Amino acid sequence: MTEELDLDDYWGCPDCDLLIEKTNLVEKEKACCPRCGKVIRHPIPDSIEKTLAVSISALILFFPAMLLPIMSMNILGNISSQTVLQSVWAVFNDGHFFVAIMVFLTCVFVPLLKISILFYISLALYRKLKLPFIRLAYRIYHNIDEWGMLEIYMLGIIVSIVKLEGMSDLIFNIGMLIFACLLLFTILSSVFLDEHEFWHRIETLSDESDNF
Amino acid sequence: MNDKNNLTTVHSAGLVLCHECHKLHKCIDVKNMPNPQCPRCGATLVSRLHNSLVRTWALLLTATILFIPANVYPIMVVDSFAGEVPSTIMKGIVIFFKNQEYFVAFIIFVASIVVPAFKLVGMAVILRAIQKKSQFYYTHRSSMFRFIQFIGRWSMLDIFVIAIMVAMVDFGTISTIHAGPAATSFAAVVVITMYAAVTFDPRLIWDD
Numbered sequence: 001m002t003e004e005l006d007l008d009d010y011w012g013c014p015d016c017d018l019l020i021e022k023t024n025l026v027e028k029e030k031a032c033c034p035r036c037g038k039v040i041r042h043p044i045p046d047s048i049e050k051t052l053a054v055s056i057s058a059l060i061l062f063f064p065a066m067l068l069p070i071m072s073m074n075i076l077g078n079i080s081s082q083t084v085l086q087s088v089w090a091v092f093n094d095g096h097f098f099v100a101i102m103v104f105l106t107c108v109f110v111p112l113l114k115i116s117i118l119f120y121i122s123l124a125l126y127r128k129l130k131l132p133f134i135r136l137a138y139r140i141y142h143n144i145d146e147w148g149m150l151e152i153y154m155l156g157i158i159v160s161i162v163k164l165e166g167m168s169d170l171i172f173n174i175g176m177l178i179f180a181c182l183l184l185f186t187i188l189s190s191v192f193l194d195e196h197e198f199w200h201r202i203e204t205l206s207d208e209s210d211n212f
Numbered sequence: 213m214n215d216k217n218n219l220t221t222v223h224s225a226g227l228v229l230c231h232e233c234h235k236l237h238k239c240i241d242v243k244n245m246p247n248p249q250c251p252r253c254g255a256t257l258v259s260r261l262h263n264s265l266v267r268t269w270a271l272l273l274t275a276t277i278l279f280i281p282a283n284v285y286p287i288m289v290v291d292s293f294a295g296e297v298p299s300t301i302m303k304g305i306v307i308f309f310k311n312q313e314y315f316v317a318f319i320i321f322v323a324s325i326v327v328p329a330f331k332l333v334g335m336a337v338i339l340r341a342i343q344k345k346s347q348f349y350y351t352h353r354s355s356m357f358r359f360i361q362f363i364g365r366w367s368m369l370d371i372f373v374i375a376i377m378v379a380m381v382d383f384g385t386i387s388t389i390h391a392g393p394a395a396t397s398f399a400a401v402v403v404i405t406m407y408a409a410v411t412f413d414p415r416l417i418w419d420d
Contacts, residue, residue: 007236012222012229015354016418019220019227035219036354036418075383082379087372090379091391098396102403103375106368135254139232146406149365149372155319156372162316163308163373164380167387199233203252 011040047194048201052122054192058115058185065182066108068175070157075168083175084108084153106149111186114148117141118189125201134202142195150183221418228259231413261413269339271408276332278397278404283325286392288374293385298392301325301370323369324398331360331367331405335412342416353417361409367402371395 011020016036025031031041044050069081084107092100117137124131157176164170222229226239233253248257286298299307301324308317338353374391381389 007227007238010236012227012234012236014229014231014234015358015414016350017221017223017229017415018418019222019225036351038354038358071380073380075386080380080382082376087375087379090382091375091395094378094391096391096395099371099375099391099399102368102399103372107372135252139253139255142232146361146365149368152366152368153372155366156369156376159316159319159369159373160376160380162313163377166311167381196234199235199252 013038013040041196042194043197044192044194047192047197048122048125050192051118051189052126054185054189055115055119055122058182058189059119061178061182061185062112062115065175065179068178069173070175070179071161071173072171073164073168074171081173084179106147107153110144110148111150113144114141115186115189118193121198121202125198125205128205130205135206138198138202145190148186150186154180154183223259223419228257230255230257231261260415260419261411264411264413264416265339265342267411268335268408271404271411272332272335272339275328275401275404275408278401279328279332282394282398282401285394285397287370287394287398288377289390289392290381291388291390300392300394301398320370320373323366327363327367328401328405331364331409334360335405335408338417339412350417354414357409357412357414357417364402364406364409367405368399371399371402 009022011022011031012018013020013033013036015038016033018033018035020031020033020040023031025041025043027043027045029043030039032039066084069083069086072081088100088104088108091103094100117140120131121134121138121141123129124134157179161170222236227236228239229236230250230253232255233250235250235252237250237257239259249255250257283301286300286303288299288304290297290299301320305317305321305325308314308320334356338357341349341353374389374395377389378391381387
């Protein structure tokens with residue numbers, strides 16, 4: 001029969017299913033599974049405030065980054081500029097619908113959804129507001145986490161610059177700088193997020209409420 | 213209560229770990245419910261991901277089959293007054309190499325050929341080892357799986373490069389770049405292998 005275990009004293013490793021006794025962590029310490037090495041807990045100080053600040057910045061930068069041209073090329077007087085949305089549209093017009101949809105999802109839709117969700121949840125936790133659908137939003141965040149690929153798009157821009165350098169002069173527009181800043185804040189938002197602290201706060205926030 | 217190595221697992225202690233919010237629950241509390249949900253996050257509570265091995269094998273097989281047209285067909289077509297010049301992934305890398313842009317050639321080679329191949333072979337090795345109940349290299353398999361999860365997304369690099377080039381080089385008859393048929397196959401390979409890492413339950417490596 002099962003012994004009487006106090007579940008608050010234990011962690012479970014999601015990678016190897018080991019039952020681990022909780023330990024108190026000092027700041028900047030990580031708790032790793034002794035058997036398989038997976039990071040179980042990584043507490044981040046002031047995670048809610050930091051996430052809120054960074055997600056607001058990312059949201060402000062998002063629409064300029066997507067709408068302003070990132071770079072332009074000039075061949076014999078013809079100029080072509082490119083924004084992220086234009087690259088999606090160009091592939092779509094080319095007839096490759098799956099590729100266009102995937103680029104749109106991974107570089108526009110998912111990053112926007114991620115920073116919006118982080119803003120929504122960190123705001124709710126910071127001000128202790130019982131906003132609707134917090135649990136669902138946070139679950140969606142975790143499920144789409146790996147599908148946001150703005151950093152890879154940046155690397156793609158760099159590779160394209162190398163490829164196109166030989167063809168003609170490249171002009172870097174203001175969108176490049178804004179896109180780089182958006183990228184920085186998107187990365188920071190995932191660095192500052194303490195997943196388990198957020199779950200814990202969501203649980204305590206909803207303790208008084210029934211349908212959440 | 214303990215398995216043969218004297219370690220208690222969540223499963224052997226009669227508990228279940230929510231796969232989304234990682235909260236521990238007692239099995240007896242939830243067994244009688246028709247659709248057990250984690251009270252903290254609302255996810256369905258399951259001890260192991262549903263049909264993990266079967267689904268992961270199916271996705272791996274699909275991705276392997278699609279990897280062939282992704283490399284055989286051209287991924288990019290350069291259209292100029294000199295005619296159409298199609299290039300496959302490999303040919304694009306070789307062109308970079310010949311132009312002495314070794315760094316970029318290396319990056320594309322790693323992102324488009326090495327990473328997908330490593331993911332397909334690596335996941336197949338892990339799945340095979342689980343099915344043969346191999347007793348070796350547990351930690352290595354876990355680390356390899358985490359690495360596969362991490363690098364999976366970076367294969368999309370080539371797709372983004374093509375999307376950017378198609379948008380940028382749009383000068384009519386002087387020079388226009390189109391994406392080739394391999395683009396869809398390659399994007400599908402990346403997406404499917406990423407999803408295979410989602411369907412795979414890494415705890416199966418450690419299950420006796």
